[in-house]
Amino acid sequence: MKTIPIVSGAKPDTGHIEEYSANFVQFLLRAEAECGVLAEYNLAGQETILLSGVEAQEFFFRGSDENLSRAAAYQAMVPVFGPGVIFDAPPDKMKSQLKIQVDALRYQNMKNYAPVIAQEVEDWIADWGDEGELDFMDEFLELTIHTATHCLLGKDFRDKMTAEFKTLYRDLEAGLQAIAFVDPYMQQPIFEQRDRARERLEEIITAMIDERRNSDIEYNDALATFMTGTYADGSCLTSTEVTGLVIATIFAGHHTSSGTSTWMLTELARHPKETAAIVEELNAIYQQDETLSHNALREMPKMESFLNEVLRVHPPLVVLMRRVINDIEFDGHAIPAGKTVAISIFGSHRNPEYFPNPEIFDPSRTEPETMFAYIPFGGGRHKCGGNAFALLQQKAIFSALLRRYSFEIVDQSDSYVDDLSGMVLRPKSPCRLRYKRRVS
Amino acid sequence: MKIRVDLDLCQGHSVCIDEAPEVFSVEDQLDDYPKVKVLNFQPSAELQNQVRLAARYCPNKVITLIEDNE
Structure with a gap:
C-alpha cells in the first residue's frame, strides 16, 4: 500500500x-x-x-x-x-426525511414557486426609484429569506413574518463556523446564541403547525408537504422534526442562494457586454410571454451560461x-x-x-x-436536492431585475472578494453596486 | 433511440413524467428517494422529442439517450 x-x-x-x-x-x-x-x-x-x-x-x-x-x-x-432531524436521525428515518424534503421541491410543486419569487422581486424593487446605491449582499440575504419563507411556509407566514424571525435565523446561521466541525457543543457565545435561536424558532413554527392542524384550509407549500409526509411505518413527523426540516431547507438555500445572487449581480456589473446579450435574450422571451411562465424560465441559454460560470468561479460550498x-x-x-x-x-x-x-x-x-x-451542487446520490429550485430562483430573480435596471460596480473591481469567515462562500459585505432604471 | 437511466442519481424530481408520461413513471421506494421507472426503453418516433426534453431538463442528468445514428 x-x-x-x-x-x-x-x-x-x-x-x-x-x-x-x-x-x-x-x-x-x-x-x-x-x-x-x-x-x-x-x-x-x-x-x-x-x-x-x-x-x-x-x-x-x-x-x-x-x-x-x-x-x-x-x-x-x-x-x-x-434532535432527531436528518444527521441525528437513524439511517432509515434520515432517508425518509430527505425524501419528504425533496418531495417539496418536486417539479410539480416547483411550478408554484416561480411566480412567488417574481412577486417578491417586484415588491423588493418597488421603492427603488430611478437610481441609487445598495449593499447587495445585505439585500440578497433579505430577499432570499423572503422567497424561501414564502415558498416553504406560505403567504400567511411570509406576510406576518417579523424582524424577530430574521434575527433568529441570522443567529442560527452564525453558529456554523469551521470550529463547529471540531465540536459544536463547546462553550462559545456563538453556540449559545445558536441554541437560543433554535429553541425560539421551534416555538414559532410549532405554533404555525398547530394552527394549520386546527384549520380546514388546504395549503400547497413545503410545510404542507412536510406535515403530511410519513415514515415507512405510516407515522407522521413530530413538530420538532417538521421544524427541523423547515430550518434545514431554508438553511440549505439561504446563504448559498444569496451569495450566488450577489456574485451574479457583481459579475454582471463587471461584464456589460455579456449582460447586454442576456437582456436581449430576456426581451425576446418576454415578447412572447409577458408573465414569464415556468417553461420560459427553463430555456435561457445566455443567462444559464453566465450563471454556470458564476457558480464555477464562486461555488457557495x-x-x-x-x-x-x-x-x-x-x-x-x-x-x-x-x-x-x-x-x-x-x-x-x-x-x-x-x-x-x-x-x-x-x-x-x-x-x-x-x-x-x-x-456546484455536489454529485452522486446525495447531490443537492434543491438544485433545480436554486437555478430557477436565480433565473426568476435576474429576469425581473435585469429588464428594469442596469448595474455598475461602485468600488475598485478587485475589492469585491469572498468573505471567508463562514463555511459558505459569499462576497464580503458591503458589496456596493449602483443601479439605474433602464429606459425602454 | 435507446434510453439509459442511472438510478443512483435519481431523486424523483419527476420532470420526466411531466414531459413524457408514456415513457417514464416515478415510483415510491421504501426509505429512499422515489425513482424513475422506464416504461418503454425504445420509444416510438412520435415520442422521441418528449423524451429528449425529459433528458434535457432532468435536474440530476439521470437519463442518457443513445440516438439511432450513434
Whole structure:
C-alpha cells in the first residue's frame, strides 16, 4: 500500500486547524498543489484526506452510505437542525426525511414557486426609484429569506413574518463556523446564541403547525408537504422534526442562494457586454410571454451560461465531507475507518484539465463531459436536492431585475472578494453596486 | 433511440413524467428517494422529442439517450 502524503505545517495537538480556519479555501488549494490526488491534514484531531481530481471525486460521490457517512461528518449541523432531524436521525428515518424534503421541491410543486419569487422581486424593487446605491449582499440575504419563507411556509407566514424571525435565523446561521466541525457543543457565545435561536424558532413554527392542524384550509407549500409526509411505518413527523426540516431547507438555500445572487449581480456589473446579450435574450422571451411562465424560465441559454460560470468561479460550498465507516482503498492507498475524506468543489472548478485558464471568468465555457468536474451542487446520490429550485430562483430573480435596471460596480473591481469567515462562500459585505432604471 | 437511466442519481424530481408520461413513471421506494421507472426503453418516433426534453431538463442528468445514428 502506498502512503498518503501529509500537508506541511501541522502543529502538535491542533494540526492544521489554525490555517484552515483562517482561510480554508487557500489551505485546500495548497494541500492539493503540495500533495496531489490524496493529501492528509489534521483538524484538531480529525484526520482528513482531501481527494482531488475527477477520478477521486467520482470515487467520493459513488461511495456507499455504509462506507462513507455524511451523518458522522456533519454532526455540526445537529444543533442547528435539532434532535432527531436528518444527521441525528437513524439511517432509515434520515432517508425518509430527505425524501419528504425533496418531495417539496418536486417539479410539480416547483411550478408554484416561480411566480412567488417574481412577486417578491417586484415588491423588493418597488421603492427603488430611478437610481441609487445598495449593499447587495445585505439585500440578497433579505430577499432570499423572503422567497424561501414564502415558498416553504406560505403567504400567511411570509406576510406576518417579523424582524424577530430574521434575527433568529441570522443567529442560527452564525453558529456554523469551521470550529463547529471540531465540536459544536463547546462553550462559545456563538453556540449559545445558536441554541437560543433554535429553541425560539421551534416555538414559532410549532405554533404555525398547530394552527394549520386546527384549520380546514388546504395549503400547497413545503410545510404542507412536510406535515403530511410519513415514515415507512405510516407515522407522521413530530413538530420538532417538521421544524427541523423547515430550518434545514431554508438553511440549505439561504446563504448559498444569496451569495450566488450577489456574485451574479457583481459579475454582471463587471461584464456589460455579456449582460447586454442576456437582456436581449430576456426581451425576446418576454415578447412572447409577458408573465414569464415556468417553461420560459427553463430555456435561457445566455443567462444559464453566465450563471454556470458564476457558480464555477464562486461555488457557495467549498468543501464536502464524509466519515469513513469501513476501511476503503483508493488507487493503492488504504484509507482506514475513522478518518474523514473530503473534496474541494472550489479546487475542482479550477482544474485546468477541464477549465483552461481557470482564473478567467468566461461564460462561453462548455460544460465538461464528465459529471464529476463541475460540481456546484455536489454529485452522486446525495447531490443537492434543491438544485433545480436554486437555478430557477436565480433565473426568476435576474429576469425581473435585469429588464428594469442596469448595474455598475461602485468600488475598485478587485475589492469585491469572498468573505471567508463562514463555511459558505459569499462576497464580503458591503458589496456596493449602483443601479439605474433602464429606459425602454 | 435507446434510453439509459442511472438510478443512483435519481431523486424523483419527476420532470420526466411531466414531459413524457408514456415513457417514464416515478415510483415510491421504501426509505429512499422515489425513482424513475422506464416504461418503454425504445420509444416510438412520435415520442422521441418528449423524451429528449425529459433528458434535457432532468435536474440530476439521470437519463442518457443513445440516438439511432450513434
